Amino acid sequence: MADKTSGEWEPKVIGFLCNWCSYAGADLCGVSRYQYPTNIRAVRVMCSTRISPHLVLDIFKAGADGVLLGGCHIGDCHYITGNYYTEKRVRLMKRLLEESGLDADRLRLEWVSASEGEKFSKVVTEFTEHIRKLGPSNVKKDEKLMARVAAADDASESFRLRALSGKEFGLVTKGNVYNNKLDPAELDRIIDSATEEEFERSLILELSRTKPRSVKELGGIMELPTDKVLRHIVVLRQKNMITMEHPEGFTPTYKTIEIGGEQ
């Protein structure tokens, strides 16, 4: 086949579009013949709220250059409140991407209604060009980056972050069990610090999976003060997620305990 398609790098953009608004908006865009670059590959989901951080981070691990999430406008969600959760989760995803060192701009959340066909073409065109400017994701070539993105993915699956991002909307709108509504800024700070901690712990586990490592070594790779690394290791040992190995000599090393038979 005479192929213009091979050769030069082209951005690989994955779209997750909600059935009721963004996917329908993309349909209308087609019906109206608004043109946009061919790079995007859309996956239909019933609601943007379905997209957990793991789905997005795993796609980045697989080498996507950009991920576009499309939902209904706030207040218009087919499932009433789904997109409020999406908004909160995207904030968490972006925080995790920042931690991992992959540009958080590679992930974008857009509200496109079923009547906004033209907007869909504009969003896709603009986002594709933005990814083109950012260049290819080096996740698959850069081992260090891959480890960090994998750590971000693992962190997103931690009980603490999933519970926090699930409860966040309720805590600021309906209040906690004591009927106190939490200050959204305060809650954001709590989530941010939990995100940082969970990411660092996941990264320690990620780095110590294949090879036992010392605190100093981990601190060096992670560019973290060793006391902070040690504090994480204490927590991870309490949770029985990491084990101390070869305490001979003066430098103990730590190795990740594999759970289940997945590895």
Place this chain on the structure above:
Amino acid sequence: MTDKKANENDKPRIGVFVCSCGSNIGGFVDVPTVADYAKTLPDVVYATQNMYTCAEDGLSSIREAIRKHNLNRVIVASCTPRTHAPLFQATCEGAGLNKYLFTFVNIREHCSWVHMKEKDLATKKARDLIRMGVARARLLMPQEEVKVEVEPVGLVIGGGVSGMSAAVSMADMGFPVHIVEKDVELGGFVRLLNNLYVTEKGAAETIAPLIAKVKGHKNITLHLSSTVKSVEGFIGNYTVGIAPKGGEEKKLKVGTIVVATGALEFVPEGLYGYNQYPNVVTLTEFEILCKRKTLPKLKSVAFIQCVGSRGQKVSYCSRICCNVAIKNAINIVDNYEGMLGVMEKQGTLVDKIPVEKKATDEILERRRRRRGRGSEGEGDAEEVKLGPSDKIEVTVFNRDVMSYGVEHELTYNKAREKRVKFVRYTVDHLPKVFMEDNQLKVTYFHETLKLERTMPVDMVVLSTPLVAQPDAGDLSKLLKVPLGQEGFFLEAHVKLRPVDFATDGIYVAGTCKGPADISESVIQGSAAASRAAIPMAKGYVQAEALSSVVDETKCTGCGTCIEVCPYGALRKNEKGFAEVIIAACKGCGCCGATCPEGAISMTNYTDAQLLAEAKAALDEEV
């Protein structure tokens, strides 16, 4: 439907049907090479192209291939699933293939129509999209749709005109209906009113036949002075706890629920001298005075429109008050004598008479009740100086007169013919009500003369908006249905589903979803009844197999999923684990993305399926 087990265990045998859609796809995508490419994909045993897959020969080619090649997965690459999925799913079912084993790939709206000038790239994208569809199809599982029986009994919350209309409609269709009304009698807000616009009849007289019909209907059970205390269940199977005031709670089994709890009049506390000067009343209080024929002697009446509404205390226009005020203005001009206090007509008092005692007490009592305070500190109404009553002047201070529709404009014209004065004010120059030398006065800015004018009046009637019931929030929590910003119930879709809630089995009618007049309330009540009757007449609801599935081995019973579900479709089972009520679940996936233990998955939207589909896009072409 094919044997479920057979499909689960068999290796996928995928058939791919690539549609040209005439030239809609074929003109911009190289369909033959795409179909050839599909044959090379894993587990694809058959691939072909059709001119129109949705035409009868296209559909029969699907049926034939399923039989001939023993296909257990079908992919159609054509237009959007949003319009054509049901057709192809039915075709698969017809050929014995579970409809959940069908995959739709959109290469028209999402490809050929949006990449019309790049045939090579569009063709490559079509290949990628089909590869993604194949990756998804390989992981699909057959699903069974759950049928849930519907209890053919309706519940109407609220016994005003909309609630009664809903109840009568359902009862006339043969369904037993319960009405729960918190007041001691039926009729709701309308009971307070004097007469209804356009008709000459009294309000009580107008709705009396409806009340009689409700009371006499063999299918209607009335629960007066009662409120809803608890709601459990889902469409078709609600258990609702109701209790009379201070009485014991009893349980009703109902299939559908209509919410028709009505609205209240906004109390303009602190506005325009309300509760400060005598003879400053709200529209409804004025109607009560008229109805009881206890109007004091008046020479000049001022109506002030939009008190508290349209951006002052509430954001919206209350829709009905222009017409109610016009009606009352005409009433005063036409029938003032008929509404005067009995003593007035006998002419025993001429110059200085008090506001009729009985009416005043009643109104003060109403105000006290609404404020929930005791009667202490309420001064008696002051006396008002009145002049002779042979000619009465009515002025309507308004921001705009919204006499919409067919009749109302004519009524407005009629009022003007009767020399009711309409004086426009703007929000920059609100009229002021004050008392000077024992005389009530209104100062206003005359927009045409650009002058401030003051006129003495004997009574000021404040047109205040209908506002949401203060306890609407409690009911919304019990039923798990939303309220809008102003505290009114929020329908599923503002245009297309105005009397449905997003939650199946619960419907809404009347002023509890926003201001409406009586005919509109009746329309909404009847509409809600017809919507509620659909599942009851059918006898069952069939839930699409698109729901959450809880893995009990992972669930810790933390309850986060229950908190985030907008439909109340999750509950704890007797083991303490989360359990999905399939009939109530809509499959949005919020619980799945939320579950801290990753114990919840969605049927045919599993992480594995979504990731396989998305990652297939990132693979280099095989």
